[in-house]
Amino acid sequence: MPQHDRLPVRRSHFDDRFDDRFNDTVTRLDEAGARRRRRHFDDDDEPAAPRRAPDPAPLDDGPAAGDRWSTWDVGQHGPAPHPDWLVTELAAVDTEFGVLKTGKEADVHLVERAVPDTSRCCVLAAKRYRSAEHRMFHRDAGYLEGRRVRRSRETRAMARRTAFGRDLLSGQWAAAEFGALCRLWHLGVPVPYPAQLHGTELLLEYLEEPDGHAAPRLAQLRPGPAQLRALWDQLIDALVVLTGEGLAHGDLSPFNLLVHRGRLVLIDLPQVVDIVANPQGPSFLARDVRIVTDWFTAHGLPQQLADAGRARVLMGTPTLP
Numbered sequence: 001m002p003q004h005d006r007l008p009v010r011r012s013h014f015d016d017r018f019d020d021r022f023n024d025t026v027t028r029l030d031e032a033g034a035r036r037r038r039r040h041f042d043d044d045d046e047p048a049a050p051r052r053a054p055d056p057a058p059l060d061d062g063p064a065a066g067d068r069w070s071t072w073d074v075g076q077h078g079p080a081p082h083p084d085w086l087v088t089e090l091a092a093v094d095t096e097f098g099v100l101k102t103g104k105e106a107d108v109h110l111v112e113r114a115v116p117d118t119s120r121c122c123v124l125a126a127k128r129y130r131s132a133e134h135r136m137f138h139r140d141a142g143y144l145e146g147r148r149v150r151r152s153r154e155t156r157a158m159a160r161r162t163a164f165g166r167d168l169l170s171g172q173w174a175a176a177e178f179g180a181l182c183r184l185w186h187l188g189v190p191v192p193y194p195a196q197l198h199g200t201e202l203l204l205e206y207l208e209e210p211d212g213h214a215a216p217r218l219a220q221l222r223p224g225p226a227q228l229r230a231l232w233d234q235l236i237d238a239l240v241v242l243t244g245e246g247l248a249h250g251d252l253s254p255f256n257l258l259v260h261r262g263r264l265v266l267i268d269l270p271q272v273v274d275i276v277a278n279p280q281g282p283s284f285l286a287r288d289v290r291i292v293t294d295w296f297t298a299h300g301l302p303q304q305l306a307d308a309g310r311a312r313v314l315m316g317t318p319t320l321p
Contacts, residue, residue, distance in 0.1 A: 063116070066093035070113055075198035076178065079185050083205075086195055087113045087122045097123070100214060105129060105173065105270070110206065123208070125192070129174050129200040174200045177270035180247070187245065189238050190265045207260040215265065218295070219254035225300060227262075232296050234264040236309040239289070243316040248273045248281060252288035254295045276318055289313055 063069055070092035082088060097110035106129045114121030174197060181194035181204070193205035207215040223231060235257070242248065249256070250271040258265040275281035293306050 063093040065116060066095040066114075068094050070094055071198045071201075072196060075196040075203075077196060078194040079182050082195075083193060085122050086193075087115060087120055089115050089120065091115055092120070100125060111203070123206045124195055125204045125206045127174075127177075127202040127204060129171075129202075171200055173270040174202055176272065177268075178202055180269045180272040183245070184242070184266070184269075187241055189241050190234065190263060191269070192265065192267060207258055207265060209261065215258040215260035217255050218257040218259055218264070221259060223299065228296065228299055228301055229305070230262070231259065231264050232301055232305065232309060235292060235296075236312055238264070238266060239313045240316045243275065243285065243313055243318070246275050246318045248275050248285035249288050250284045253291050257292075282317070285314075285317065 070087070070090060071094070072088055072092070073090050078086075092113050092115045095112045095114070097112060099107055100110045101108040106127050109126040109128060111124050111126045112121060113124060178194050178197040181191050184191045185193060192207060194202065195205065196203040209215055218231070239249075249266065249269065250273040251268065252266075256266065256268045258267055273281050273284045275285055278284070289310050293310055297303060297306050
């Protein structure tokens with residue numbers, strides 16, 4: 001080995017300063033780590049970390065009794081002046097009494113609206129159109145002819161029966177029935193008073209018999225000759241007013257007629273048809289008249305009276321363009 005390879009390496013002052021600084025840094029890091037480890041396991045008193053306050057409990061805005069507050073302040077109201085029996089106070093509470101009737105498109109519930117700690121109360125029939133997943137608007141295409149919505153997107157959705165379209169149909173049926181009932185109430189046609197519309201819920205006058213039961217359907221009765229004649233005359237008078245306004249019930253039958261304390265009342269009017277605007281309007285009217293005439297004649301109404309009543313109704317039909 002050459003002699004110069006065995007010579008010692010000389011260190012500069014720079015190397016010495018670097019080593020000192022490196023050792024000082026390592027020492028400080030070790031001391032800091034020791035302090036951290038000691039604090040972690042030590043019992044020394046240290047300021048506790050601030051604790052987060054618990055979230056406040058949600059406020060319960062529901063009434064103390066009943067199922068919900070009255071929706072009078074957020075709904076569309078029926079024709080004015082409102083009947084004295086109708087509770088319109090905003091402090092009122094609605095209480096569910098159960099299902100009164102089920103149907104393909106809607107269910108009817110019994111609801112009491114009352115002001116707590118007072119004698120002010122009324123019972124209403126709440127007709128609630130079903131959600132898109134549970135309703136079957138299987139017969140609406142013909143009825144909807146002549147009705148228009150503003151947006152073509154909505155028209156296409158209803159035609160294709162998408163979930164959005166079925167929701168639109170539900171709202172349209174509820175609004176159509178509420179509008180028809182308000183119009184007919186103003187004209188003096190015997191219909192339940194339409195108290196309120198809120199979304200797809202229609203609140204109607206509950207027609208109760210003296211024994212506390214709901215007014216029966218015409219189909220449930222077996223009227224004697226005098227009562228049969230009186231009910232027939234009432235029906236013809238009502239249909240004459242409808243046709244004079246260019247309307248047909250669209251689904252008239254003994255099941256859509258109530259007899260409330262001797263008075264015939266038309267119900268279930270979401271599919272009310274404009275005889276002029278709807279190309280099938282005259283067909284709907286003719287079917288309505290045929291179905292109710294067949295029921296009355298089958299229960300003893302003389303054919304001569306039936307023919308005279310039918311003629312009165314059709315005579316009042318507006319002239320088609």
